[in-house]
Amino acid sequence: MESYSWLRFKHAVATNTRAIVVACIVVALLSTTMLATGFVTDASALSPLADDDEEALSFHAASVEQHATVTVRNDTDAYDAGETLRDTSLYPRSNASDPTVTAAASIDHGRLESLNVTVTYTATRSTDSGDAFYTKDVVIAVADKPGSQANVSADLPIEDVFATRDDLEAEFGNGVSVSVSIATAATYSYEPATGGTVTRTIETGGAVEPIGNLYALPTGSERATHRPGAPADASGGMSQFLNWLALVALLSSLAFGVATTVGNRNIDANAVAREIQWQRFRDWVTEVESYTPQGDVNTVEVTNLNDLVNLAIDTNQRVLFHRPVEEYIVVDDDVMYKFTPDVGEDAGSTELFGLRKEDLEETEFPNSETFTASDSTDRPGE
Numbered sequence: 385m386e387s388y389s390w391l392r393f394k395h396a397v398a399t400n401t402r403a404i405v406v407a408c409i410v411v412a413l414l415s416t417t418m419l420a421t422g423f424v425t426d427a428s429a430l431s432p433l434a435d436d437d438e439e440a441l442s443f444h445a446a447s448v449e450q451h452a453t454v455t456v457r458n459d460t461d462a463y464d465a466g467e468t469l470r471d472t473s474l475y476p477r478s479n480a481s482d483p484t485v486t487a488a489a490s491i492d493h494g495r496l497e498s499l500n501v502t503v504t505y506t507a508t509r510s511t512d513s514g515d516a517f518y519t520k521d522v523v524i525a526v527a528d529k530p531g532s533q534a535n536v537s538a539d540l541p542i543e544d545v546f547a548t549r550d551d552l553e554a555e556f557g558n559g560v561s562v563s564v565s566i567a568t569a570a571t572y573s574y575e576p577a578t579g580g581t582v583t584r585t586i587e588t589g590g591a592v593e594p595i596g597n598l599y600a601l602p603t604g605s606e607r608a609t610h611r612p613g614a615p616a617d618a619s620g621g622m623s624q625f626l627n628w629l630a631l632v633a634l635l636s637s638l639a640f641g642v643a644t645t646v647g648n649r650n651i652d653a654n655a656v657a658r659e660i661q662w663q664r665f666r667d668w669v670t671e672v673e674s675y676t677p678q679g680d681v682n683t684v685e686v687t688n689l690n691d692l693v694n695l696a697i698d699t700n701q702r703v704l705f706h707r708p709v710e711e712y713i714v715v716d717d718d719v720m721y722k723f724t725p726d727v728g729e730d731a732g733s734t735e736l737f738g739l740r741k742e743d744l745e746e747t748e749f750p751n752s753e754t755f756t757a758s759d760s761t762d763r764p765g766e
Contacts, residue, residue, distance in 0.1 A: 408641030494574030
């Protein structure tokens with residue numbers, strides 16, 4: 385037997401299909417608008433606008449670059465004397481000049497606050513899960529009044545860098561390792577459409593590592609763009625959340641709308657109404673195979689089962705369900721109160737086989753134990 389709550393849900397779906405589908409269409413349209421146009425939140429990656437020129441769509445764009453150049457001193461099997469190596473994966477330690485590190489940064493529709501190149505020494509203990517306990521920053525190049533763009537360069541004494549690293553490791557003792565990294569960082573600010581001033585930092589770089597007679601020196605670039613209306617939160621978390629929320633709302637509304645349309649074809653609203661009717665009043669109803677009135681009986685037609693149950697309670701009688709003719713009867717002396725679903729003009733004008741809307745809602749009745757007649761909790765016909 386289906387639960388009462390589930391029956392009410394099925395009946396609501398069956399009798400309100402058009403309204404539910406219209407609501408789902410409205411939610412789907414709003415969600416699609418949010419995702420496709422950036423209305424309320426930034427346009428998501430699903431938007432066709434995402435395929436357009438990023439520069440044109442961006443409120444501002446910031447970029448930073450880091451390059452390295454060395455000159456080979458003598459001929460070797462791998463290099464020629466005077467050869468210039470730029471942005472390669474490895475550089476020779478003893479047969480080349482110190483690397484010249486160059487950095488550049490620029491910003492559109494904003495202000496570049498600072499640009500610097502920094503060498504960082506980081507010491508960690510093997511027993512501390514890799515957490516750093518010592519950090520030393522050495523700025524080797526800094527831009528003066530960068531404005532909207534800046535360029536800096538500096539020679540990096542590579543052997544001095546490795547010597548400093550070795551000295552630090554010797555000073556800290558066993559169990560400590562010191563790593564070296566180099567990074568170019570640009571700090572910039574801009575005013576978003578939401579007002580105020582946003583300050584951010586973009587950087588590129590990595591580890592400087594000796595590998596035998598060679599060493600690795602990182603190079604590369606980074607770029608950051610931000611679209612109109614972006615919140616001051618650097619992570620853009622709320623916009624991302626709203627994009628996901630809109631996507632979930634879109635898929636859910638489509639799924640629920642289709643399920644409601646298909647389900648309505650398989651739900652007999654009248655049968656569900658009868659089941660609700662039975663479950664609501666079964667404690668006051670007794671099923672009988674036949675019933676013959678004795679003597680002269682006055683018949684009174686009742687328009688709904690709710691009122692008939694109230695009459696039975698008031699007169700301390702049972703409601704009899706005469707299954708062969710689908711009638712509900714309450715007999716009180718020489719008066720027979722009768723309710724017949726789907727019979728009569730009044731019954732046909734009320735919803736759900738003579739049930740009013742309020743008959744489907746929770747109604748408090750006296751405890752059925754006050755009746756002297758036996759009751760049945762099995763559904764008629766089962």
